[in-house]
Amino acid sequence: xxxxxxxxxxxxxxxxxxxxxxxxxxxxxxxxxxxxxxxxxxxxxxxxxxxxxxxxxxxxxxxxxxxxxxxxxx
Numbered sequence: 791x792x793x794x795x796x797x798x799x800x801x802x803x804x805x806x807x808x809x810x811x812x813x814x815x816x817x818x819x820x821x822x823x824x825x826x827x828x829x830x831x832x833x834x835x836x837x838x839x840x841x842x843x844x845x846x847x848x849x850x851x852x853x854x855x856x857x858x859x860x861x862x863x864x
Contacts, residue, residue: 791860792840797849798832807852814844 801807808828816822823831831839839845849859 793842793845793849793859794861795835797854797859798835798839801845802829802832807848811845811848814848815842 801811808825812823812825812828815828830836846859850856
């Protein structure tokens with residue numbers, strides 16, 4: 791299942807969400823992605839962002855439902 795583009799926009803538009811996701815995708819000590827690279831992945835809808843379990847789990851903790859998070863694949 792793929793994350794909706796609108797949800798990626800929410801992460802980009804809220805500094806708190808972006809910062810939280812940035813910290814989650816970087817394992818604390820070792821930086822695996824720069825803020826600019828993460829922003830690019832979200833803006834360009836890269837597969838890595840649209841299929842990220844880390845992003846999905848974070849959004850669920852923030853109260854988003856699966857129907858709000860995922861594209862409808864009928």
